[in-house]
Amino acid sequence: MNLFIVILSIAFLQVWGAANPLHKDNWFAVWADWCEALVKGNSTFAFIFAVLLPFFSIVAVQGFLLWFSPWLLLPLGMLVLLYSFGRGEFADIVSEYTKACYIEDWPSALERARRLGVDVDNLADNDWPTLHKHVLDEAGYRGFERMFAILFWCFSFGPAVAFLYRLNFLYSHNLRPDNPQAEKLLWVLEWPAVRLLGLSFALTGNFVGCFQRWKECFFCARRTTVAVLSPLILGALLVDDSMTQTDEVTRKELNLLTSLYTRTLWLWLAAAAVLIIVV
Template sequence: MDLLTLIIAIAFVQVWGAENPLHKDGWFVQWCDGLQARLKASAIREYTWLVAVLVPVLCVWLLAEAVGAVSAWLLLPISVVVMLYSLGRGEFTNIVSEYTKACYVEDWPSAMERAQRLGVHTDGVDEGDWSALHEQVLTEAGYRGFERSFVIIFWFLITGPVVALLYRLLFIYCQQRPSEDLPAKCLWAMEWPVTRLLGLSFAFTGNFVGCYNRLKECLICFKRSSQEVLTQSILGALSVDENLTQSCEVTRKELDLLSKLYKRTLWFWLASAALIIIVVH
């Protein structure tokens, strides 16, 4: 049932692309704002984020339990909807492709606009400093590809759609309130095992030796951010020489290869999940 849910969800994503009609987060933002206003003078105000995330998750869990008690097949559409909501928002592949085209012709304004759409903070980047921009875009693109799908798929296959939803709501909360430290740490903790597993997967779908050599220092590290670990794994999988000077052409190729690496790894995960489910059952 889990594999069927995942396949249906991914099929819908392929059809909808960036226009996922379930990606409406206004209700959650309003809920967080209202909750923060009500608990501002409360003794539990420091845990507003926990209440904000857990209440909707618990409601979905209770609904799933009630429906699942009646029929497992009735639970299927609920699981698909939760998964579709939990998967990442907006465009990704198209923006990366547009950035690489702008990079190729050295169109700085267009490249900056695409980088900002990816979520790159470009305030500290000097005009014409392609090297600094490339580095930030590669890091952000790697993380966006990760949080959009792989971390959701991991928690879905391990624990079910409810925890996948928990991650997405926590991610949205952290995006809205980046200054709050505790929810950010919890988000990092949920990403910690997935970044390592994805890095190991890159070793099989990319350059094994290069990826492992870069990843081995991160495997049991509890200080590096998710972005740092992913960047090291990606550069290793793409056989990028760490001593190679960043240039427009080099980074354009890296980003082209990054999209292909993520596609191969997604299919690798789906095939591995199907094999494990068949063997277990």
């Protein structure tokens, strides 16, 4: 069932693109504010109520529908999964950034970097190497959180846990970025997903360069998701992470990154189909 939900949801994404009509998050912002007011500013309980209560509500609805027919989970699962996928544009912004790099248009490059979520306020003018590193790190992470973290939890435990990941991501990145409980849970949810993705990169990219770095970070319990993901991407693309980030290198990395993620997505879908058939 989860594979059908994923395939149909991805098909809808291809039609909608960045204009996903389900990506309306005002309700969650209002709900989070109400939870915080209810517990009188206690950040821990506010986070628990804001994120976990909607998650358990979806679980309860799934259980109710399952009592009637498992096929009723298909439309609900699609709605939940489509909501859980990442927000806004991605590929177009990366493409526009590489074009700005090509003509060395610093203001345009900064504007595209901001749209990716890069903090550029403290960058010196025309500090291209630092900007490139930040953009590469952010682009890699955005590709991960938009699709692969969601698919990992959907295939593992169903769309409800993918929904939990998205709510936690929105809470820790957009609503309450200083909440330690949200940050810890997000790190826990991303820990297995990013390591499976890194192993997948070794199969869809350069095996030796990626697998060596994957072994170094597999048991690490201190690195952030970005600190784990970025070296794995560079290894899969056969790029020396100590190399000076010239404009040409950056364009190459970003262009190859899109292809790497596409190949890895097909690998995950094929592997899920095989596992379902075998099991």
